[in-house]
Amino acid sequence: MDHYDSQQTNDYMQPEEDWDRDLLLDPAWEKQQRKTFTAWCNSHLRKAGTQIENIEEDFRDGLKLMLLLEVISGERLAKPERGKMRVHKISNVNKALDFIASKGVKLVSIGAEEIVDGNVKMTLGMIWTIILRFAIQDISVEETSAKEGLLLWCQRKTAPYKNVNIQNFHISWKDGLGFCALIHRHRPELIDYGKLRKDDPLTNLNTAFDVAEKYLDIPKMLDAEDIVGTARPDEKAIMTYVSSFYHAFSGAQKAETAANRICKVLAVNQENEQLMEDYEKLASDLLEWIRRTIPWLENRVPENTMQAMQQKLEDFRDYRRLHKPPKVQEKCQLEINFNTLQTKLRLSNRPAFMPSEGRMVSDINNAWGCLEQAEKGYEEWMLNEIRRLERLDHLAEKFRQKASIHEIWTDGKEAMLRQKDYETATLSEIKALLKKHEAFESDLAAHQDRVEQIAAIAQELNELDYYDSPSVNARCQKICDQWDNLGALTQKRREALERTEKLLETIDQLYLEYAKRAAPFNNWMEGAMEDLQDTFIVHTIEEIQGLTTAHEQFKATLPDADKERLSILGIHNEVSKIVQTYHVNMAGTNPYTTITPQEINGKWDNVRQLVPRRDQALTEEHARQQHNERLRKQFGAQANVIGPWIQTKMEEIGRISIEMHGTLEDQLSHLRQYEKSIVNYKPKIDQLEGDHQLIQEALIFDNKHTNYTMEHIRVGWEQLLTTIARTINEVENQILTRDAKGISQEQMNEFRASFNHFDRDHSGTLGPEEFKACLISLGYDIGNDPQGEAEFARIMSIVDPNRLGVVTFQAFIDFMSRETADTDTADQVMASFKILAGDKNYITVDELRRELPPDQAEYCIARMAPYTGPDAVPGALDYMSFSTALYGESDL
Secondary structure (H helix, E strand, O other), rough: OOOOOOOHHHHHHHHHHHOHHHHHHHHHHHHHHHHHHHHHHHHHHHHHHHOOOHHHHHHHOOOHHHHHHHHHHHOOOOOOOOEEEEEEEEHHHOOOOHHHHOOOOOOOOOOOOHOOOOHHHHHHHHHHHHHHHHOOOOOOOEEEEEHHHHHHHHHHOOOOOOOOOOOOOOOOOOOHHHHHHHHHHHOOOOOOHHHHOOHEEEEEEEHHHHHHHHHHOOOOOOHHHHHHHHOOHHHHHHHHHHHHHHHHHHHHHHHHHHHHHHHHHHHHHHHHHHHHHHHHHHHHHHHHHHHHHHHHHOOOOOOOOOOHHHHHHHHHHHHHHHHHHHHHHHHHHHHHHHHHHHHHHHOOOOOOOOOOOOHHHHHHHHHHHHHHHHHHHHHHHHHHHHHHHHHHHHHHHHHHHHHHHHHHHHOHHHHHHHHOHOOOHHHHHHHHHHHHHHHHHHHHHHHHHHOOOOOOOHHHHHHOOOOHHHHHHHHHHHHHHHHHHHHHHHHHHHHHHHHHHHHOOOHHHHHHHHHHHHHHHHHHHHHHHHHHHHHOOOOHHHHHHHHHHHHHHHHHHHHHHHHHHHHHHHHHHHHHHHHHHHOOOOOOOOOOOOOHHHHHHHHHHHHHHHHHHHHHHHHHHHOOOOOOOHHHHHHHHHHHHHHHHHHHHHHHHHHHHHOOOOOHHHHHHHHHHHHHHHHOHHHHHHHHHHHHHHHHHOOOOOOOOOOOOOOHHHHHHHHHHHHHHHHHHHHHHHHHHHHHHHHHHHHHHHHHHHHHHOOOOOOOOEEEHHHHHHHOOOOOOOOHHHHHHHHHHHHHHOOOOOOOOOOOOHHHHHHHHHHHHHHHHHHHHHHHHHHHHHOOOEEEEHHHHHHHHHHHHHHHHHHHHHOOOOOOOOOOOEEHHHHHHHHHOOOO
């Protein structure tokens, strides 16, 4: 090419490829170039509906030469001359040569006259220059171009194939395996490469040329016999032929790239839809668990026994310790998954995910609030019920003791009152009977208080819904009826004795005095025995100390009581002396009372025995209350540390989420370390739960050593875990948004600084006015005129779609990334569509199945189905319907 190759051509062609006229002296090479260049020209001219038969003859008038340049360049040349004269032909050829020169190719020694005269060597040289410029020059592989780029491409594509070693554009292609390898690499279904043999070059070459012409639209530019029969095939012919393979397969590679881009979009869509399904299922399961749990917590029907109520309390502890914590984690994870899904949808320009009715995050939060409302007070109710049942058991035992004592006292009293012994008695006996009756009435009156106490206890048991109230009421009613009967009998006997009183005058004053003093003293002893045996229940040190003080005061009265006993016994002894002295026939008994000295001494001994037993019972209860006080102090000491610790951590998390420094990865690492330190604190919570269980088992209901209850600690702990998890998720979503949108760390820091500056209350959100001021500070022109208000309303609809009246930092960076990032999704879809559609304005179902993997193709076809109508090409989709099928109703 020393005569007409340009300097630019020399820049991308090695010297051995320069045109040498002497080479054309080889008939074989000239034949190869004629056939190859003719086929190459016709592959382009057929697009204009024409072709050439003789390369040196058909270009002589310049018309087809200009047409060829217009087809391969896509540009219009100057209007050709239509005359048949030599001057017209020279003018047309010059226009073609001028156009070639305008493309940076400097032609040397090639003149229009030589082309018009049919100079074969010059014509072939001109065509080779056109091939170099328009078919080979623009080939570029790893910063190498033209011949070296094309050779490198061939080497890369054929490297895996046995017996193929492409080192040049002549003898490396003689066996035909290079052409077959190129075809098999890109379209393996067209050639069975394993059956080819290196020693059969004619078969290999013919196979490659026939397949290329039939399936790849590459015309047959050489004959296999010409290549095999030549010691060194013509480089320019081989290069021209190979460049056609390059252009055919590079176009297919672009289609494959477009198909891969669509596959990626489809994969993202499928992944998002799976996330939606997972959210729906998790939300449904969580709501169903809440629905089942709330009625159980709202059931406040009390049990009849302490054991049953304590089992209820144990079931509630299992719920708080075992069943609820996993649900707290599920709820937190559900919110995290929802936020992540929304972020991915925004990054894909997809509409926001709207869960099914009743399954929104707000619905779950409302249901959770109802659960906590139902849970609130349930434990306190059970403890109050246990306290009530304890009180009922105490009252029931007290009722049984007093009723038993009263029933023992009344035993035989009715029979005594019905006696008519006064009918045969002497006067003294009548008087004695009358006095005895008076003493009985005194005794009866003394027992009135006990009957009233029994009735009062029965009434209290009824008011407290004691489960065995019917039997208590029946026994109480029997005692009251008997008491009324005793009163009536007593009155009747008195009237009978008084009627005969006039007949009876003698009375023994000493016996009477004995009876009068013995009766109250006997009642006092009975009351003392009853008090000493009375059961008690206390809950504090102060209460047991009060009982101990009262007992000590009682013991202080014992010396005076003993003096009274001795005085009463002295009266009896004096009566005995009088009877012995005057031989009075008293039958050895006191006619005025049934209380004997032996009975008084026996009851006195019983009182003295009961005193130390009471001392022991009070001492044991005092020790138990001291143990309970230690439990209170132990719980209070831990709670007073853990409660403020949780509050401090909550405040620190709030500050961290607002005052984050460094990269998002640094922030995420810091938060995760912070979360780990919080989780490591869990054993202290568990230890406090153990102490709380000991307090409940000891039936301790108050604690003056702390203001923190176990419920406060539990709620604070759950809030702390949820808050740190949400904060970590926010940073993860920020990283996801940053990476997807190409936001730099400096931009992210600027966004955070601007957001924090206007978040004056440090709430982590911006109100509408704060957000508007933030946007203005970042350069947004949002005035107070109608246009500015409309623009701000549009922005608010993006960052606050649920109209909550606040803007989170995640929504803020999503908006800023959307405004600043180079979102070319629509352009990518348009480019992919055009490559797959070709010259058409639609894509067919068959084309999708051919270009996409089977699962992606069927998914896309299913998405397209609603958008294909009777007016469209059958089984096809135009661009707008195509983008809508992939992305939904969007800005595309």
